[in-house]
Amino acid sequence: MWPRSLFAEHPLVRRWVIVSVLCGTAAAAILVAWTILLAGVINDGFIQKQSFGDVLPLLELMAVLLLLRAACIWLAEISSQRASGLLRSQIRSDTLAHLVRVGPAGLSNERTAEITTTLGQGIDSLDPYLSRFLPAAALSAIVPAGVFVTIGILDPWTTLILLFTGPMLILLLAVIGRRTRSLTEQRFEQLGWLSSFYLDMIQGLATLKAFGRAEEGAEMVEQVSRRYGEATMDVLRTAFQTSLMMEWAATAATALVAVQISFRLIRGDLSFDLALAVLMLTPEFFAPLRRLAIEYHAGQEGNTALERIAEITAIPTQRLANPSTETPAAETPATEDRSTSQIKSLESGAVQFGAVQSGAAQFGAVQFDSVGFTYPEANSAALEQVSFEIRHGETVALVGPSGAGKSTLAKLLMQFMQPDQGQICRDGIPIQRIEHSEWRRVISWVPQQPAVFAGTVAENIALGKPGSSLTQIRKAARVACAEEFIDALPEGFNTLLGENGLRLSGGQRQRLAIARAAIMNTPLVLLDEFTAHLDEETEAQVVSAMASLMQGRTALVIAHRAATIASADRIVNLEAGHVIEATR
Amino acid sequence: MxxxxxxxxxxxxxxxxxxxxxxxxxxxxxxxxxxxxxxxxxxxxxxxxxxxxxxxxxxxxxxxxxxxxxxxxxxxxxxxxxxxxxxxxxxxxxxxxxxxxxxxxxxxxxxxxxxxxxxxxxxxxxxxxxxxxxxxxxxxxxxxxxxxxxxxxxxxxxxxxxxxxxxxxxxxxxxxxxxxxxxxxxxxxxxxSSSSSLVQDQANLNATLVEGITGIADLVAFGRQDLLQGRAGHITAAQQPARKQLAHARGIAxxxxxxxxxxxxxxxxxxxxxxxxxxxxxxxxxxxxxxxxxxxxxxxxxxxxxxxxxxxxxxxxxxxxxxxDTTPTVLQPPQPAVLKLEKRGSPPRDVADLSIANLSFRYSQHGPLVLKNAHLEIPAGSFVVVTGASGSGKSTLAHLLLRFWEYSQGSIQLSGSELNLLDLDQARSAVALVAQHDHLFDTTLRDNLLLGDSRADDQRLLLACDAVCLGDWIQGLAAGLDERAGENGNRLSGGERQRLMIARALLTEAPILILDEATEHLDAKMQLKVLDGVLNWRSGLTTILITHESPLTSNIDMHLHCKDGSFSEVRVE
Known part of the structure; x- marks a missing residue:
């Protein structure tokens, strides 16, 4: 329960949690003293028949204690908040740093969604975990012990009842813990299932409508939602029953203490002030445990979040660093090294001075030579013995069903990761020997779902070439058939995009990505054609933007549209990681 | 928003x-x-x-x-x-x-x-x-x-x-x-002020994270990994004063x-x-x-x-x-007219003549005209092929027929009834569309097919699958019709997906069926076989095939070419 390793990594956080727990303990101790005093004042008024003036000093002392206690609570609260804020920002920056080292290769699409959830909601759920659950857990160990000892001093007999019910309560708490753990997991799963069902229905709305079945869709939503509500109620019922037991045990113990004390009071074994103090202290014995039961959920969520974060930081990093420092020199003959460096200087010359045409003229060809790749956790290879060539100036369409390995191939070509077998060569030179920054000047990429970053339109286009002039940016936008729509935006190229800015439509995003690639002016382009549903007008614009980007360049297109496939120079058909045929 | x-x-x-x-x-x-x-x-x-x-x-x-x-x-x-x-x-x-x-x-x-x-x-x-x-x-x-x-x-x-x-x-x-x-x-x-700025910052931070991580490939591809950490760090630092103030306030409360x-x-x-x-x-x-x-x-x-x-x-x-509360583009007419269709053939099925006159359409107020004064007369039971470059307007016609978008200039009539005066559901049930981006639901193949005709028994479902050469494939599956399609049909190959969607549309027996580039994932031989199956199933009903390249079938009744938003008939030799 106590996250030792977490605190070992973040000692400052531990310090604040400890301060919070100490203040919480002090507040509880003051409350115990205050309660005993309260019983004393009641005794003075009831039994001793004292007047208001007689008890006033005691009341004043108690008010001072209350002030002290309020201060302790305030301190406990701000230190736990401090701990929470500190830990969250540290974990966030650590995880981010790791993710940047992992790069796109380790982050497949499903994973991305999961990781963003973990980094967003997951890290947010650490707040209740740290600021409420952890102090509650610590206090549930300290405070009942303190109250138990105090009651033991006041009236040893009552401790017998507590000795019996206390462990029973802790046992129940453990049972609740185990149950809620599996329950929250189950509930989470069901909720996830329900959400994806609902998303499926909404995405398929147009189809349902076309078949005139939208009303039945609504009925399905109702049915499934109701069924899952019932299933969830079944699991929740057991959770409630367990906490019913716990509630009952605590209340019954209080009642038992009350009755037992009253008998002994009648027999004269106990004085009234002691009896009342014990009665009022008994709920304080259970309070921290019940508080913990309430916060248990926060604890579970925090634990799950921590586990997920640990999973993320366990993703192995890719060799994204400069390969020239990493390539083992032993395997590489010295002569080849020299030829690589010659190529490098050629390339940089081409990019700096050449227009598209001259860059393309020096590009040559890319050969995939028996390329194989298997993802770390996968059973079968994503790509196996893939060999084909993209000749200079050619447009090659890569086709195949989803999961055939098209995007794996693209990732390898982008050098997001390295092939396990075989190699990708540029004019006979394996591309992993080419420095990353050099390779980026040769190839640019238009992804299927381009990312838009918070910033202006101009900044977004100049992503790969920060500091480009507006003339260059405009030129790139023109190539991408994007100039017109950008000029029509409220502030043209200075319009802010992203979460708080303007939301671009699918077709606009596509063209932005094409402009982003166009400004790089690379001889080779890799395009992952859109599959999103665009209206016909937009689709035509994106298609012509793609065509103008490919103009005069060597291009590999992951093609989804029949027209693109038809207009390609050559078609490479990929199925289950193998090249089936290369036609035309 | x-x-x-x-x-x-x-x-x-x-x-x-x-x-x-x-x-x-x-x-x-x-x-x-x-x-x-x-x-x-x-x-x-x-x-x-x-x-x-x-x-x-x-x-x-x-x-x-x-x-x-x-x-x-x-x-x-x-x-x-x-x-x-x-x-x-x-x-x-x-x-x-x-x-x-x-x-x-x-x-x-x-x-x-x-x-x-x-x-x-x-x-x-x-x-x-x-x-x-x-x-x-x-x-x-x-x-x-x-x-x-x-x-x-x-x-x-x-x-x-x-x-x-x-x-x-x-x-x-x-x-x-x-x-x-x-x-x-x-x-x-x-x-x-501090809590709303904190909420705003937190939202910004989450947005930056989501944006950066989903876009990490873009960042790496363009060599800008520094962007993500820099921005996140900046926002976190900016949050500190507000966070402290809020912690104090909560403590005091x-x-x-x-x-x-x-x-x-x-x-x-x-x-x-x-x-x-x-x-x-x-x-x-x-x-x-x-x-x-x-x-x-x-x-x-x-x-x-x-x-x-x-x-x-x-x-x-x-x-x-x-x-x-967003206003829908297509609204149910206040007093919808009732579509009366003639029944023909045996067993008798609803048939409809389609006639389009002076139809012009643009997607946005200031956008270009996608359809310009289009004219079309398609008698019931024809097989029509529409070809044309992308963006020429042929898919737009399909969208208008299905009442996904509203038209305001010109007229579309089904057997003499103006389409936008009809009850929406009734108008839609007269037209079936198979397009590339149609949705398959993450449920069984049977449930996906039943969308076309909820009363069909397994035998009829399999017949429809046979028509698109999917029958043998389904019989060969371990669970048969109970096999799951996966999220948006991702457990099927491109070709299987398309044919399943065609089979689903066949089951509707709609008077007009539009296949919008729906057979493009199939090789030429399969394309012809599927088309034969479709025409056979739908003899007497109208079928419109929108395609990039004209198929090599001989029984085309009408071949239209779509260019710049209007249709012209190509003589069939």
Whole structure:
């Protein structure tokens, strides 16, 4: 329960949690003293028949204690908040740093969604975990012990009842813990299932409508939602029953203490002030445990979040660093090294001075030579013995069903990761020997779902070439058939995009990505054609933007549209990681 | 969609949702009552116990105490049981409400698909909206119930004390109001600026993270990994002052609350002692006073959480209502005409002539004309092939026929009835469309096929599959028709997907079927086989094939070429 390793990594956080727990303990101790005093004042008024003036000093002392206690609570609260804020920002920056080292290769699409959830909601759920659950857990160990000892001093007999019910309560708490753990997991799963069902229905709305079945869709939503509500109620019922037991045990113990004390009071074994103090202290014995039961959920969520974060930081990093420092020199003959460096200087010359045409003229060809790749956790290879060539100036369409390995191939070509077998060569030179920054000047990429970053339109286009002039940016936008729509935006190229800015439509995003690639002016382009549903007008614009980007360049297109496939120079058909045929 | 929304419209949106979903008045009342019983039993238990102890100090026999002891036990049991009932009933209602909210939202979305939704679908906006619904499910349980229950319990506590002296009840009431209303409101107004900036920063941070991580490939591809960490670090640093201020405010609120509880108990006790000295209070009741005060405050605790949840619910409600209130592009005509179709063939099936005149269309107000004065006459039962470059307008025609977008210039008539005067469902059932981006549901193949004809038996489903050469494939599957299609059909290959969608459309027996580039994933031989199967199935009904390249079949009745938004007939040799 106590996250030792977490605190070992973040000692400052531990310090604040400890301060919070100490203040919480002090507040509880003051409350115990205050309660005993309260019983004393009641005794003075009831039994001793004292007047208001007689008890006033005691009341004043108690008010001072209350002030002290309020201060302790305030301190406990701000230190736990401090701990929470500190830990969250540290974990966030650590995880981010790791993710940047992992790069796109380790982050497949499903994973991305999961990781963003973990980094967003997951890290947010650490707040209740740290600021409420952890102090509650610590206090549930300290405070009942303190109250138990105090009651033991006041009236040893009552401790017998507590000795019996206390462990029973802790046992129940453990049972609740185990149950809620599996329950929250189950509930989470069901909720996830329900959400994806609902998303499926909404995405398929147009189809349902076309078949005139939208009303039945609504009925399905109702049915499934109701069924899952019932299933969830079944699991929740057991959770409630367990906490019913716990509630009952605590209340019954209080009642038992009350009755037992009253008998002994009648027999004269106990004085009234002691009896009342014990009665009022008994709920304080259970309070921290019940508080913990309430916060248990926060604890579970925090634990799950921590586990997920640990999973993320366990993703192995890719060799994204400069390969020239990493390539083992032993395997590489010295002569080849020299030829690589010659190529490098050629390339940089081409990019700096050449227009598209001259860059393309020096590009040559890319050969995939028996390329194989298997993802770390996968059973079968994503790509196996893939060999084909993209000749200079050619447009090659890569086709195949989803999961055939098209995007794996693209990732390898982008050098997001390295092939396990075989190699990708540029004019006979394996591309992993080419420095990353050099390779980026040769190839640019238009992804299927381009990312838009918070910033202006101009900044977004100049992503790969920060500091480009507006003339260059405009030129790139023109190539991408994007100039017109950008000029029509409220502030043209200075319009802010992203979460708080303007939301671009699918077709606009596509063209932005094409402009982003166009400004790089690379001889080779890799395009992952859109599959999103665009209206016909937009689709035509994106298609012509793609065509103008490919103009005069060597291009590999992951093609989804029949027209693109038809207009390609050559078609490479990929199925289950193998090249089936290369036609035309 | 702008994130800046003030509190007022947010509250209006909540009441708007409550009105559409139903107020669940009885259920809210029941939950609040059960919650009140729990709180009341807590007050009763402490008061009874205190009375028991006090009485014990005075009497010397337990018999006189029997009733009091029974009271202690009853309150103890009641408290535990009503807590259980409260949670059970509360959650039961929550699930009912969740269902209703989902249906309300689904119905609200329906008129927007696909014209308005196609914009939203591109982002993950939809996913965010789904989590807004999850936020709203707690609206009733965590926002509406606690204040009701608290009001009742506070009333009980105050009346109980007022029974001893009105001053006592009044004093408790003042303290409870300070704690339950004044402190939260004061804190909220004090920290409004910092908490709203914090919420905004947090949203920015999350957006930056999502944007950076989903776009990490873009960043790496363009060598800009530095962007992500830099921005996240910047936002986190900017949050610090507001975060500190908020922590202080929360600490002060918690401390003040504890202080007020204690002070309330002390005040009531002090009053009690003076009353006792004045002889207007029996001493045996003295212990009850501070304990009732403390127990009453138990009702006030959940209120601050309720305020917090109200803010969240407002934001969520605003986003949902914004989307649902978007005006759909196509509206049901106020007095829909009834489509009368002729039946022909054996077995007799509905057939329809299609005639289009002077039809012009643009997607946006200032966009270019996608259809320009288009004319078309397609008699019932024809097989028509439409070719043309992408963007020439051929798919737009399909969208207009399915009433996904509204047309305002020109006319489209089905057997003499103007399409946009017809009942929407009826108009849609006359036309079936298979397009590349159609959706397959994540359910069994059978369920996906039944969408075409809900009354079809397995035999008929398989017949339709046979027509598109899928019959053998389905028979060969381990689960047959029970095989799952996967998320949007991702367990099927491109070709299987397309043919399944064609089979689904065949089952509708719609008078007009449009295949929009629906056979392009198939090789030439298969394409012809599927087309033969389709035409065979639909002999006597109209089939329109929109394609990139004209197929090599001989039985084409009409070949149209679409260019710049108008259609011209190509002579079939």
């Amino acid at each position: 702008t994130p800046s929304t003030t509190a007022k419209p947010g509250a209006r949106n909540i009441s708007r949702i409550v009105r559409s979903v139903g107020s669940y008045r009885w259920w809210v009342t029941a939950t609040a009552l059960l919650s009140f019983i729990t709180l009341g039993a807590g007050i009763g238990l402490l008061a009874m116990s205190a009375f028991l102890i006090s009485k014990s100090a005075l009497v010397d026999s337990t018999i006189t105490l029997a009733l009091t002891i029974l009271g202690v036990r009853v309150f103890a049991m009641t408290r535990a049981v009503s807590r259980y009932a409260e949670r059970y009933v509360g959650h039961l209602g929550t699930f009912k409400i969740l269902t209703r909210i989902r249906i309300w939202f689904f119905r609200g979305m329906e008129p927007l698909a696909p014209a308005v939704l196609s914009e939203h679908r591109s982002g993950d906006l939809l996913t965010r909206i789904l989590s807004d619904i999850d936020t709203l499910q707690d609206l009733y349980l965590r926002v509406l119930v606690p204040p009701l229950a608290a009001a009742l319990a506070v009333g009980l506590g105050c009346i109980l004390l007022a029974g001893f002296s009105p001053w006592l009840g009044g004093a408790l009431f003042i303290f409870v109001c300070l704690c339950g209303i004044a402190i939260p409101l004061a804190m909220q107004s004090l920290t409004r 918690a401390g003040l609350t504890a202080l007020l509880v204690g002070l309330a108990a002390l005040t009531v006790l002090g009053f009690g002692v003076s009353l006792l000295s004045a002889g207007s209070l029996d001493g045996v009741y003295l212990a009850i006073l501070p304990l009732v005060a403390i127990a009453t405050f138990e009702a006030v605790g959940p209120l601050s959480a309720a305020y917090e949840h109200l803010d969240k619910s407002r934001a969520a409600a605003t986003r949902l209502v914004d989307l649902v």
